[in-house]
Amino acid sequence: MPDSVLAIEGVAKSFGANQVLANVGFSISKGEIVGLLGPNGCGKSTLLNLISGVFPADAGILAFQGENMTGQSMDQIARRGLVRTFQLPSMPRRMTVAELLHGAAARGAGFGSLFRRDASEMAEIDGLLDELALSHVRHLPAASLSGGQKKLLSIALALRASPRMICLDEPTAGVHPNLRHHMVGLLRRINASGITLLIVEHDMHFIRELCSRCVVMDRGAVIADCKPSELTSNEQVVEAYLGNARQKRAMA
Template identity: 55%
Template sequence: MTAVTAPLLQVRSVAKAFGGNRVLEDVSFQVEPGEIVGLLGPNGSGKSTLLNLVTGFERIDQGEVLFEGGRIDRLPAHRIVDRALGRTFQLPSMPTKMSVIEVAMAAATARHGFFDTLLGTRAAREAEERARVEADALLKEFLLTPVRDLPSSALSGGQKKLLGIVCALMGKPRLLMLDEPTAGVHPNLRNDIVQALQRLNRQGMTIVIVEHDMHFIREVCTRCIVLDRGHIVASCRPDELSSNERVLQAYLGGGRAATESEKVNA
């Protein structure tokens, strides 16, 4: 018999409101190991809120979130990171007085113990050296070695996004969630991000991406989940987006038939 693999992430009947604004309503989906899933939807559809709920930066009002079969929706964000679920941010903010390599190494602190680091124990020194080796390898993989010793705040927007991915990977995640990794990124760096994510996925990384760039979604994702006004309206392959009526209505508001596929195909 073929072994059945349990979903890596399960979101069950999740709802969230801010005051009288119902942002998410009865949202349910799951992510299987090895997938690259695009989380799409027009502005205000609830994508970033959903990402924040899954990663512990907001508390759900109802429903539950399970990672590797265990509930995580009651955990603070740093405990969710400890469970091997990493994320990046749409507008990464970098420390002004830390170099790129220092930021990457700091992202591994939780793994080798904050207090040990402060006390300078032998174990902490050994862990620091391992973290330096890991950080250097990731900086090389994401083409950041030339800026390794520069202040992280001096990086371009695209380089900061790459460093954000490096920091998330320093936590050894089994699921990586990315918030608009190509927004405002130079086309050359965008291609680097595409190749890096494809490489990570080939190595076994499961990835969820909040993104507006349809070309990027088609290049990278194996499946798309589409939100509209707080509800999931589609779960399909990227090549099915332009023929899915509910997706077209979500992006065009039920608008013109003559141009209904333009935005989805843009």
């Protein structure tokens, strides 16, 4: 695909005898907002971990902006412009929200820059805090924020890396409905600024509001690649979710 930002081909991953991903492949074009869906345990987070370099794939190719990133570290991949957020972001106890945001960009610019706070950077951090509705908690320890605020902060930290693409792992899980609404607008604005988004999410309403396309996985493989409006008429997708529910009921 000529305007592909992320191209995944034949990706596989096992943990011991447990094969979690097998021959996974799809690509994402510049500017898309793609939902990555599938029943619990089908391998969505594992795939995000491989894309963002948390751990390496056993086989296959993960190319970002035409460059094969397979085997590169999370930092190397982030420096090339692909960052991710986590399902349960952990935040440091001893740093405030503002200090953390300052440090996020300083990491790539050398230790000395930790002590420099120029006006343009402060203005950028103020703008981010404002945009993410976190201004009122800027002087609080990052670890003391609510679950939803931590999710917003992890998006702010991702933005500090000046990314071309962000992978989000369940951005709305445990988030208050008011904040959820704010997050839809926020992610739309982030996307409108030219950043491609891949979003792992169980909230179908959120997916329908935000995504133009969905990639659906089941038991470690891609089973559908379609518009959100086509999900309920896709037999394989319906069976994957129903089958999973039946399995849970049978095991209860």
